[in-house]
Amino acid sequence: MNFQETFAKILRSDLPLQGKLDAFKVEFDTRLAPPAAVEALHRSVDELIASGAPDRALKVGDVAPAFTLPDPDGNPVSSAALLAKGPLVVSFYRGVWCPYCNYELTALEAARSQIEARGASLVAISQQLAPNSRKSQRQNGLGFPILGDHAGEVAAQFNLRWTLPEYLRVAHRTLGADLPQFNGEDSWTLPMSARYIIAQDGSIVYAEVNGDYTRRPEPSAMFPVLDQLARQSVA
DSSP states (O other): OOHHHHHHHHHHSOOOHHHHHHHHHHHIIIIISOHHHHHHHHHHHHHHHHTTHHHHSOOTTSBOOOOEEEOTTSOEEEHHHHHTTSOEEEEEOOOTTOHHHHHHHHHHHHHHHHHHHTTOEEEEEESSOHHHHHHHHHHHTOSSOEEEOGGGHHHHHTTOEEEOOHHHHHHHHHTTOOHHHHHSSOOOEEEOEEEEEEOTTSBEEEEEEESOTTOOOOGGGGHHHHHHHHHHHHO
């Protein structure tokens, strides 16, 4: 099986989100990717975690920066407008080229009805160009928007943006993930894998940030927090 066939087979499985990520990682590391690229990816994860960058990202108790970003059709989407309706779930998305991110988006879509039933809105934020976000939404069957964060400016406000070292840029190009082409600018930056819940007062009440992009929490991990917010809103 090739890359797409492997991705699709695992996607169709009954595995939970992390199980799918683990299964794909085994195939990617042992069969789908060149050993030098795999080594570079592993090295970059170790270095990013060792740098302490994930610990410096915004966390529970911090105030989330307000943002207005375009959806893939160019329509402005305001965090303030979404928060006026209820809590906001935000997932930072590396791009259409990242299979691990796409597994997460499909898991969030599967959970979207339960998220919305708890009064929350759901968006993803990505540095990629709008045509790539439209492709992501189409291929992953998303009913929530991917908002465009040019050059990762909002990711930087959440302390999530980091710059890829030269050896990792080489690996990305080898794997067909040339970020300047996907993102329309040459900063070679990405957001760390991150998912947040922002309460209506702007405070962060759930934060999951990981320097290892192959590790993602189940969407259901957010439900107790959303349930608590719902109880507070009617108290």
